[in-house]
Amino acid sequence: MLILKKQDPCRKNLRHAEYYNLTEVFDNLYKSSQQNVVFKNLMPIIGSDDNIRLAYRNIKRNRGSNTAGVDGRTVKDIEKISEQDFISKVKRKLSYYKPKPVKRVEIPKQNGKMRPLGIPTIIDRIVQQCIMQVLDPICEAKFHERSYGFRPNRSAENAISACQNSIQLQKLHFVVDIDIKGFFDNVSHSKLKKQIWTMGIQDKQLLCIISEMLKAPIIMPNGERTIPDKGTPQGGILSPLLSNIVLNELDWWIASQWENFSTRHQYCTPINSNGSENKGSKYKSLKAFSSLKEVFIVRYADDFKLFCRKREDAIKLFYATQKWLEERLKLEISVEKSKIVNLKKQYSEFLGFKFKTIERGKKYVVKSHMSDKAINRICQMLIKKVKTIQRPVCKKQEAIAVNIYNLMVMGVHNYYQIANCVNIDCHKIARQIDIVLKNRLSGRLTRTGKLEKGYIRQVYGKSKQLRFIHGKPIIPIAYIRHKYPFGKRRSVCKYTVEGRQEIHKSLKINTDILFKLAQTKISDRSIEYMDNRLSLYAGQYGKCAITGQLLNYDEIHCHHILPLQFGGDDRYSNLIIVHIDVHRLIHATLPETTRKYLAIVNPDKNMITKINKLRETAKLELI
Numbered sequence: 001m002l003i004l005k006k007q008d009p010c011r012k013n014l015r016h017a018e019y020y021n022l023t024e025v026f027d028n029l030y031k032s033s034q035q036n037v038v039f040k041n042l043m044p045i046i047g048s049d050d051n052i053r054l055a056y057r058n059i060k061r062n063r064g065s066n067t068a069g070v071d072g073r074t075v076k077d078i079e080k081i082s083e084q085d086f087i088s089k090v091k092r093k094l095s096y097y098k099p100k101p102v103k104r105v106e107i108p109k110q111n112g113k114m115r116p117l118g119i120p121t122i123i124d125r126i127v128q129q130c131i132m133q134v135l136d137p138i139c140e141a142k143f144h145e146r147s148y149g150f151r152p153n154r155s156a157e158n159a160i161s162a163c164q165n166s167i168q169l170q171k172l173h174f175v176v177d178i179d180i181k182g183f184f185d186n187v188s189h190s191k192l193k194k195q196i197w198t199m200g201i202q203d204k205q206l207l208c209i210i211s212e213m214l215k216a217p218i219i220m221p222n223g224e225r226t227i228p229d230k231g232t233p234q235g236g237i238l239s240p241l242l243s244n245i246v247l248n249e250l251d252w253w254i255a256s257q258w259e260n261f262s263t264r265h266q267y268c269t270p271i272n273s274n275g276s277e278n279k280g281s282k283y284k285s286l287k288a289f290s291s292l293k294e295v296f297i298v299r300y301a302d303d304f305k306l307f308c309r310k311r312e313d314a315i316k317l318f319y320a321t322q323k324w325l326e327e328r329l330k331l332e333i334s335v336e337k338s339k340i341v342n343l344k345k346q347y348s349e350f351l352g353f354k355f356k357t358i359e360r361g362k363k364y365v366v367k368s369h370m371s372d373k374a375i376n377r378i379c380q381m382l383i384k385k386v387k388t389i390q391r392p393v394c395k396k397q398e399a400i401a402v403n404i405y406n407l408m409v410m411g412v413h414n415y416y417q418i419a420n421c422v423n424i425d426c427h428k429i430a431r432q433i434d435i436v437l438k439n440r441l442s443g444r445l446t447r448t449g450k451l452e453k454g455y456i457r458q459v460y461g462k463s464k465q466l467r468f469i470h471g472k473p474i475i476p477i478a479y480i481r482h483k484y485p486f487g488k489r490r491s492v493c494k495y496t497v498e499g500r501q502e503i504h505k506s507l508k509i510n511t512d513i514l515f516k517l518a519q520t521k522i523s524d525r526s527i528e529y530m531d532n533r534l535s536l537y538a539g540q541y542g543k544c545a546i547t548g549q550l551l552n553y554d555e556i557h558c559h560h561i562l563p564l565q566f567g568g569d570d571r572y573s574n575l576i577i578v579h580i581d582v583h584r585l586i587h588a589t590l591p592e593t594t595r596k597y598l599a600i601v602n603p604d605k606n607m608i609t610k611i612n613k614l615r616e617t618a619k620l621e622l623i
Helices: 009-019 023-034 049-060 075-079 083-095 122-140 156-169 189-198 204-214 239-257 280-289 311-328 372-390 395-416 422-440 455-460 497-505 511-519 527-539 580-587 591-601 605-617
Strands: 102-108 114-119 174-179 295-300 303-308 339-342 348-350 353-360 363-370 467-469 472-474 556-560 575-579
Touching (some): 049 075, 049 083, 083 122, 122 239, 156 348, 174 311, 174 348, 189 204, 189 239, 239 295, 239 303, 239 311, 303 311, 303 348, 372 395, 372 422, 395 472, 395 527, 511 527, 556 580, 575 580, 580 605
Antiparallel strands (some): 102 114, 174 303, 174 339, 295 303, 348 353, 353 363, 467 472, 556 575
């Protein structure tokens, strides 16, 4: 009933770009940026009709699109405007850009403190999305390979894989942990604009718009109005890209100390299986004939680690990086949180994991766990969800609560399964959760129940820890197996033809869509239908049964193979997930309706055969 891997939202945006024929434009921007072309006329692309339509499509189903800014408007207000009026409105906004104030809200962090978020108005978010779509391919060509946060086709798993490679393969057992104090609130505006200019983005009108965005007034929770002189507000669509531009300079500076250090002799660099260069000969020479400090960076947003071979190198790099951040980027580090860790003796934490190296035979290997904070947070989260199962308003709400609990457990397994000691950690969580389940759901929990065909039966069906409540399975948190983390393949890139082929091969299910489906309320549908629809979406890996296309939330329709009026029911075997337009084509009775949706779907012979089988079952004329 769930996911193999959370879908990168950038993959969805990739398909949207294909809808609006912008892939070639973005490909050209990426290729030109690789060739160090200077871009002085980007506004025509940013303000083009297709780019604005693409921005709307990308933003309309975001979870934050229904959050109102200071003007009280959401994406639902935009939906009421005609397409041409909407495009004209965005173009006027771009021609003379003055952002409306940003609404400041605060959300709780894991440590009990509050995280400030800035919420621009919906039109300002559309403008930011238009700009981000054009800047992203330009910046991607200039970003360092060892940066993994807020970038397309990269994930926390790739970052953890890079850390493990540095520890286990390169035998770098000293790590410099540096925490930047209030990074997003302390970015220098003047420095950021210089960095954007240096990357070749030299359209002066665009730089003025970005400058206005950075200086947009902030309305605090108490109603106070302030104008920032530094920082990029968390919550803005453009902020993640801008933050990567700021720290990209750090990535390349660290790389210049060792990885990209110029040598007099040009060494042979064969290509590894993942597309990276093998610089072993060069590194061997540098170790033998230089006193350089061997160092590699792994960065995820503003969280980064420096891996070194010797403690003295780590100490020097700690102070050198601290000084460089202060002098070059005007950023301070948190002395309390920053430290040097000997991985043979202590754990180092990163992205919710903690890892060290232990001796096994004649070599050192990585030992990784979920971090203590992550374990505590997950326990609290699951206990809270058990309480909603305990006292449901009705039977349907109980089923929805159980589905959401299962999705949470699967999400935990999906993210943390790359820790090689995850089984031990999940058993710690299970000891607490099992007590809560027994105390709060005693009398309703049973050992027996029917498992419908789908993801839960496939992955968890053999577990003896599986329990049922009114026939619905409760997934055991302790039933998990370690998966080795995969690194990012160099060939994967959304801005090249070859790279997109690699992406399409590995498209997986979007967990956000599963959460939406789990919480959707359809008053005239049975619990069985709602539950099986969720299982089907996962069982079909989020794809249309006819076209094989990966579906967005608003494109999902659940079709009864044998219609209800002919004796069909809501069993799993009688349902399939299809695209909304395919569903309309299956049920079309009028010739003009059939012709309309044939033109939209554009099915091949194989698809027509599948559609006709469904139409025959529904006692409709074949196409």
